Amino acid sequence: MKRSALSVLSLLVFLPVGMAQELIPVNFQSKWFPQAQFAGYFVAQDKGFYAEEGLEVTVLDGGNVNPTVAVASGNADFGTDWVANILTQRDQGLEVVILAQVYQTSGYRLVALGNSGIEEIADLAGRRVGVWGFGNEFAAEAVFSAAGFTSNLDPTVTDPDIDAVVYAFDPSLVFPNEVDAASAMTYNELDQIVGLGYELNTLNVLDPASIGADLLEDSIFATPQTLATEDFKGSGLSGREVAERFLRATIRGWEYAIENQEEAVQIVLAHCGDTCAGSGSRQSPLIHQTWQMAEVAKLVRPAPDTQVGALNQEAFERSVALLVDVGLIENAYTWEQVVDPSVYDALQ
Template sequence: MKKLVLIGLLLGGAASAKDLVQVKLQLKWFPQAQFAGFFVAKEKGYFEAEGLDVQFLPIGDQSPIQTVVTGTADFGTTWITDLLTARQNGLPVVHIAQIFQKSGFTLVALKSSGINKPADFKGKRIGVWPSGNEYPAVALLKKYKMTSSLDSSVARPDVQAVTYPFDPSIVFPDKVDLVSAMTYNEVDQIVGLGYSMDKIRVFKASDYGINLLEDLMFSSERVLNNPNFKNSGMSGKEIAAKLVKASLKGWDYAVKNQKEAVSIVLPLCGNTCKGSGTRADARAHQTWQMAEVAKLYNAGPTLKGNAGLLDAKTYASNVKLLRDLGILKSAPPASAVDYSIWEMATGKKAK
């Protein structure tokens, strides 16, 4: 990280470090290609060109919501479910840009298990993640009218959920029949455990209408409503727009120059570069990851020239799904999403 900051200060020339506004961006997970666009924006000087000195705060397997709400971070990345449940609980977080336009959540089974379609999940054990990350699996089960042991009110659930801490090698395939896996991470880790793609069946939640959006950018009402962010002379919304503008430029470059983006990520991800049980070296895993996150970025509004825009219909369907699951008790307030930040960043009107 220190190397990245140094490079960032050397780029751009004109502005000195003391002229830049310090911004702390909390990432949802450890440094990896999942966040390549942000790292590229730093490396290429896109943040500095906007007058920002952006510091990344990797948080591991915790939610970034708390660090943003408490002021440890100014902005963060998280999933739509995390954001909306936090908002329901009274935490004043605000969606400002949607990076991934398609869900990368999957459930993976061995082909030899005989699980060929969602209806076959009944009676099986499914590995899920904690802290709200289980919701896509729950949604998929509910769509096929199945209950799980995650619901304590159900005496005889159709599916037994096994919570595990993000490393599929801990439970798959001995302790579960299906395991949660992101297309860009755990799927490749499963391949690395010796189960090649021709031996596994990958059920992508989005293929079954469960497209709960993931990596987004957010902040707090406190930050956005600040008329003089860190004595910069600019409002929190102006800073947010600059951050989003540079981030989207970084993502666009990363997706179009994936090999270079991976080379930028590798010095930053340390022991997490390779993942657990991956099939080859760190570069191979991050190359896989970059290719897969590019697919999640290059979908929906991005394909129409509106990268970073939260599609209103997709958002509405996400809210409906979460309400149907009982995760949201009511529709979130309009203030949970601030489209003006994206409009300021892009010079376009949200449609």
């Protein structure tokens, strides 16, 4: 019995951080329903990376939830959102700070049929363009304004250049009969459009970066209050310490997902409902999530030497300048106002 008790004690001593004590509950607000867009978080959860940091992380479904509002209102501790929505909400008085930049490049595109006559963004004048709502319309608005177009998204415009058709994300609802070009993420709706019977070589995929209208997308953020708390949920750890643990495990999750994509897809599928499915010939969740994981990996680590989660001040300031120029935000927020690099830097 003594030997048994000693063995158990030894095991507890050498367990990873947090495993020998009660895990700290952390709520993370995603931007959509479970899919490979968030693979790194699910991998960190299922592989025990969060638990090794002493955290019990719950990934909250997004859907029609505004992530910045959810975190700012205290319904979640950390979240992921596009920089455009983070800043527009800041204009409304909701203050959060960016801790890491998961997507280093933008995956937002506008997709038209190859025979539509729309070969570049300038060709969208006079056309119907599909646009998402719920804080996702900012990407399209930035493209329109950067190209010098007005749209009916601005209620003060009486004769808009572009007829924006707002719909609920699924391209099959509008493309190609109701709109001439549809919004699409490279990792999701583009594959859904392919599944509807339009092969990639029959589509024109317009990249906002071609006119300097690409915006930073999935960032990890928290409130200043969360970071400043001295005793996070009675854990004895400060909010900043918890943020470091959360971020370290999350980065491990993304690195693992990128390097082990087949396994990562299986982990994601275990969390999925119908939202993991594609469309038409690519309806299979396995087929669609395999595409999605491969495309997401390109955004998270666009080059072999890219550091997952790295913050890029130049890219941030360019996004701010664009949002100000096109009138989507009123204030030209500085890096120091919105970004706290100290949490990410503490991991290096």
